[in-house]
Amino acid sequence: xxxxxxxxxxxxxxxxxxxxxxxxxxxxxxxxxxxxxxxxxxxxxxxxxxxxxxxxxxxxxxxxxxxxxxxxxxxxxxxxxxxxxxxxxxxxxxxxxxxxxxxxxxxxxxxxxxxxxxxxxxxxxxxxxxxxxxxxxxxxxxxxxxxxxxxxxxxxxxxxxxxxxxxxxxxxxxxxxxxxxxxxxxxxxxxxxxxxxxxxxxxxxxxxxxxxxxxxxxxxxxxxxxxxxxxxxxxxx
Amino acid sequence: xxxxxxxxxxxxxxxxxxxxxxxxxxxxxxxxxxxxxxxxxxxxxxxxxxxxxxxxxxxxxxxxxxxxxxxxxxxxxxxxxxxxxxxxxxxxxxxxxxxxxxxxxxxxxxxxxxxxxxxxxxxxxxxxxxxxxxxxxxxxxxxxxxxxxxxxxxxxxxxxxxxxxxxxxxxxxxxxxxxxxxxxxxxxxxxxxxxxxxxxxxxxxxxxxxxxxxxxxxxxxxxxxxxxxxxxxxxxxxxxxxxxxxxxxxxxxxxxxxxxxxxxxxxxxxxxxxxxxxxxxxxxxxxxxxxxxxxxxxxxxxxxxxxxxxxxxxxxxxxxxxxxx
Amino acid sequence: xxxxxxxxxxxxxxxxxxxxxxxxxxxxxxxxxxxxxxxxxxxxxxxxxxxxxxxxxxxxxxxxxxxxxxxxxxxxxxxxxxxxxxxxxxxxxxxxxxxxxxxxxxxxxxxxxxxxxxxxxxxxxxxxxxxxxxxxxxxxxxxxxxxxxxxxxxxxxxxxxxxxxxxxxxxxxxxxxxxxxxxxxxxxxxxxxxxxxxxxxxxxxxxxxxxxxxxxxxxxxxxxxxxxxxxxxxxxxxxxxxxxxxxxxxxxxxxxxxxxxxxxxxxxxxxxxxxxxxxxxxxxxxxxxxxxxxxxxx
Numbered sequence: 001x002x003x004x005x006x007x008x009x010x011x012x013x014x015x016x017x018x019x020x021x022x023x024x025x026x027x028x029x030x031x032x033x034x035x036x037x038x039x040x041x042x043x044x045x046x047x048x049x050x051x052x053x054x055x056x057x058x059x060x061x062x063x064x065x066x067x068x069x070x071x072x073x074x075x076x077x078x079x080x081x082x083x084x085x086x087x088x089x090x091x092x093x094x095x096x097x098x099x100x101x102x103x104x105x106x107x108x109x110x111x112x113x114x115x116x117x118x119x120x121x122x123x124x125x126x127x128x129x130x131x132x133x134x135x136x137x138x139x140x141x142x143x144x145x146x147x148x149x150x151x152x153x154x155x156x157x158x159x160x161x162x163x164x165x166x167x168x169x170x171x172x173x174x175x176x177x178x179x180x181x182x183x184x185x186x187x188x189x190x191x192x193x194x195x196x197x198x199x200x201x202x203x204x205x206x207x208x209x210x211x212x213x214x215x216x217x218x219x220x221x222x223x224x225x226x227x228x229x230x231x232x233x234x235x236x237x
Numbered sequence: 238x239x240x241x242x243x244x245x246x247x248x249x250x251x252x253x254x255x256x257x258x259x260x261x262x263x264x265x266x267x268x269x270x271x272x273x274x275x276x277x278x279x280x281x282x283x284x285x286x287x288x289x290x291x292x293x294x295x296x297x298x299x300x301x302x303x304x305x306x307x308x309x310x311x312x313x314x315x316x317x318x319x320x321x322x323x324x325x326x327x328x329x330x331x332x333x334x335x336x337x338x339x340x341x342x343x344x345x346x347x348x349x350x351x352x353x354x355x356x357x358x359x360x361x362x363x364x365x366x367x368x369x370x371x372x373x374x375x376x377x378x379x380x381x382x383x384x385x386x387x388x389x390x391x392x393x394x395x396x397x398x399x400x401x402x403x404x405x406x407x408x409x410x411x412x413x414x415x416x417x418x419x420x421x422x423x424x425x426x427x428x429x430x431x432x433x434x435x436x437x438x439x440x441x442x443x444x445x446x447x448x449x450x451x452x453x454x455x456x457x458x459x460x461x462x463x464x465x466x467x468x469x470x471x472x473x474x475x476x477x478x479x480x481x482x483x484x485x486x487x488x489x490x491x492x493x494x495x496x497x498x499x500x501x502x503x504x505x506x507x508x509x510x511x512x513x514x515x516x517x518x519x520x521x522x523x524x525x526x527x528x529x530x531x532x533x534x535x536x537x538x539x540x541x542x543x544x545x546x547x548x549x550x551x552x553x554x555x556x557x558x559x560x561x562x
Numbered sequence: 563x564x565x566x567x568x569x570x571x572x573x574x575x576x577x578x579x580x581x582x583x584x585x586x587x588x589x590x591x592x593x594x595x596x597x598x599x600x601x602x603x604x605x606x607x608x609x610x611x612x613x614x615x616x617x618x619x620x621x622x623x624x625x626x627x628x629x630x631x632x633x634x635x636x637x638x639x640x641x642x643x644x645x646x647x648x649x650x651x652x653x654x655x656x657x658x659x660x661x662x663x664x665x666x667x668x669x670x671x672x673x674x675x676x677x678x679x680x681x682x683x684x685x686x687x688x689x690x691x692x693x694x695x696x697x698x699x700x701x702x703x704x705x706x707x708x709x710x711x712x713x714x715x716x717x718x719x720x721x722x723x724x725x726x727x728x729x730x731x732x733x734x735x736x737x738x739x740x741x742x743x744x745x746x747x748x749x750x751x752x753x754x755x756x757x758x759x760x761x762x763x764x765x766x767x768x769x770x771x772x773x774x775x776x777x778x779x780x781x782x783x784x785x786x787x788x789x790x791x792x793x794x795x796x797x798x799x800x801x802x803x804x805x806x807x808x809x810x811x812x813x814x815x816x817x818x819x820x821x822x823x824x825x826x827x828x829x830x831x832x833x834x835x836x837x838x839x840x841x842x843x844x845x846x847x848x849x850x851x852x853x854x855x856x857x858x859x860x
Contacts, residue, residue: 003355003358003359004359007344007355010346010347011344020772024775024779027779027783031783031786031787031790034787034790034791035786035790059775059778059779059781059782060775060779063771063774063775063778063779064775066771067767067768067771067775070767071767074767079342080338080340080342081340081342081343081344083309083336083338083340084356084359084401085359086309087307087308087309087331087334087336088328088331088356088359088360089328089329089330089331089332089360089361090328090359091328092328156605157605157608157609158767159665159766159767159770159771160609160665160770161609163661163664163665163770163771163774164609164612164661164665166774166778167657167658167661167774167778168616168658168661171657171778232326233311235304235309235310235311236309236310237340
């Protein structure tokens with residue numbers, strides 16, 4: 001398992017990629033600093049809506065995770081090197097799990113640090129809120145990663161479909177149709193954040209913390225299981 | 238050596254008799270189709286220890302067949318077993334199988350030695366360092382092993398991939414077009430290598446569309462044409478059997494019995510049947526001569542020829558393929 | 563020992579060869595087919611046609627809603643209610659058009675880069691700039707269709723939905739050249755940026771994600787920042803909202819404000835500045851794109 005994990009880490013980290021991710025991760029932090037500086041009225045909802053909701057959860061996190069996760073298996077399938085891994089006497093989950101973990105290892109820290117510092121600055125050193133934001137960001141990354149790793153294994157158009165999901169489904173429809181929100185990862189990540197710090201977020205509309213945790217676990221484990229199944233059933237190029 | 242040849246309908250069989258070691262790979266009634274395209278059609282054979290060559294024109298279904306034998310692809314119908322166990326969805330079996338696919342892509346950023354080491358680790362090789370040393374020595378790449386593989390020439394990449402396939406010392410080796418782009422010296426080296434492995438009792442399957450390669454390397458040959466198994470057995474025996482096997486040519490004419498009487502005198506003709514519907518079926522082992530003699534004869538006898546057609550279509554192509562080379 | 567080379571009679575083509583124009587048209591046509599997934603199996607068609615469907619669906623919904631309003635409240639109700647109309651369409655659909663360009667655009671350039679076939683093209687009487695101009699033109703056609711088709715549907719829907727189509731047409735026929743022009747502006751902008759990004763990489767995936775990231779991320783970034791920073795600085799920060807740049811042009815053409823740009827501080831800048839800004843963001847990337855390919859030779 002370690003071999004696949006290390007291999008994937010090497011495959012997914014390139015100077016350009018890491019550089020761009022660092023820049024993207026820095027953006028919410030910069031905005032938070034500036035917002036603090038200007039200190040206008042109604043900080044919480046504004047900050048949460050724009051910085052956390054739209055930027056971090058809505059665009060930066062899913063896009064960064066998509067780019068990394070879809071490549072985890074996608075590159076192997078495209079380059080036809082996947083057979084190297086499948087023609088080995090290891091159970092399939094020992095191929096899928098390290099791929100997922102490597103994806104989270106690469107995308108996670110950037111998003112987590114971004115969330116941590118944005119919240120730290122934006123909420124002016126309120127540790128509970130900051131931890132709530134950071135933890136839910138990491139959980140969100142794990143959920144997106146599991147989904148997109150599976151997508152990269154299953155489809156050659158993974159990026160296109162992933163982009164449609166992020167922009168159209170989570171961005172567009174989930175905003176208008178409340179039922180669609182139930183099928184949106186972003187919603188549960190944010191719900192988790194609310195649940196972890198009810199003092200600040202209690203008045204906002206969300207599903208309970210327990211539900212969010214359960215859904216997160218189901219999503220992460222579920223898509224991992226689907227990836228394992230796909231590895232067993234597919235024709236490896 | 239014995240040979241079996243199949244043709245459409247007709248079965249001229251000389252059963253392979255005599256001792257064969259227990260079959261290592263069994264392919265039973267395997268077919269594979271993609272939508273409406275049939276890639277492999279009802280193929281059955283056994284593979285025993287030694288070197289077996291999978292021969293056939295491009296697009297005949299060799300790669301699909303190999304992928305099914307390695308469990309990389311699923312069968313549409315039929316069974317494939319290796320050492321008695323189904324090969325599909327059976328990871329532990331891969332400890333004993335080594336596969337080299339036709340795709341040449343490698344992890345370019347890795348050094349050659351790292352690649353072989355990683356493959357060894359994945360396959361649970363004990364005493365990894367020594368095994369990697371042995372494998373790399375076997376393919377004669379000690380000098381280049383610490384360089385990234387994207388700096389290798391094509392031949393070097395193939396050899397390093399071969400080292401990675403051998404590092405866990407598998408009992409079964411399945412190689413798809415392993416000599417793609419290999420120069421004569423590498424070919425020779427490869428031949429020695431395979432013979433060494435054969436002496437160790439391994440089972441080796443090589444696929445190729447190049448006649449000379451297979452001729453030099455393989456003891457047994459499986460000939461795949463259009464997804465079907467057209468011939469199997471010792472190479473020389475197939476050749477001989479083909480020579481001895483007469484061809485059926487169907488002739489529709491104005492005066493079948495008179496033509497039959499005249500045709501039987503030709504040197505190129507072995508035998509003549511007259512079908513109930515009035516067509517002649519001529520058995521000939523020298524179709525080339527027959528093609529020249531028949532029209533002359535018909536003209537001399539003033540008999541009109543309506544149709545002249547060979548009945549062994551699939552074998553025609555086999556014949557042509559083997560002999561043209 | 564001598565050797566001989568035999569002429570076994572391979573015929574070289576000695577007839578008329580069509581020239582550069584034909585080559586350019588061929589590259590154009592191929593680009594068109596690549597973008598729409600024609601001749602590439604069913605899967606390749608899903609994404610582009612899905613986008614056409616979504617864009618048209620939005621226009622259809624707008625037409626239906628306006629038609630319903632008019633039927634219930636009498637002619638002109640839709641306008642009085644300020645329901646979204648032609649001038650608002652591009653504001654609403656802009657993000658979808660950007661994603662469309664991001665996902666489909668790289669098909670035209672990245673494949674050739676990856677497979678190394680550009681050199682093969684250049685052996686023909688085709689220059690590097692011919693190649694990129696033809697590809698650009700092909701994608702421009704696709705994006706223009708994507709921009710115009712929904713507006714045409716909307717117009718027909720509004721016209722037909724109106725109790726008196728003829729008067730509606732007489733009153734609103736000016737909308738047609740307006741949305742044609744605005745659509746062209748939107749198409750040129752998205753085409754140029756998408757192709758420029760695609761020209762930097764041979765993996766379609768990276769180009770797509772980078773483009774979408776660029777659009778989707780700069781939007782809340784600039785919006786949030788512009789709200790906090792007042793004055794001219796804030797206005798110019800708002801100008802860097804890449805999704806709004808062509809929409810400002812749209813506003814200018816229609817002389818109207820769309821929902822999307824209503825609150826943007828950039829609106830406080832004079833119209834000519836915003837239009838010039840658009841041209842900067844289309845012509846400069848276009849020039850870079852052209853320059854990148856121009857110096858290629860076989």
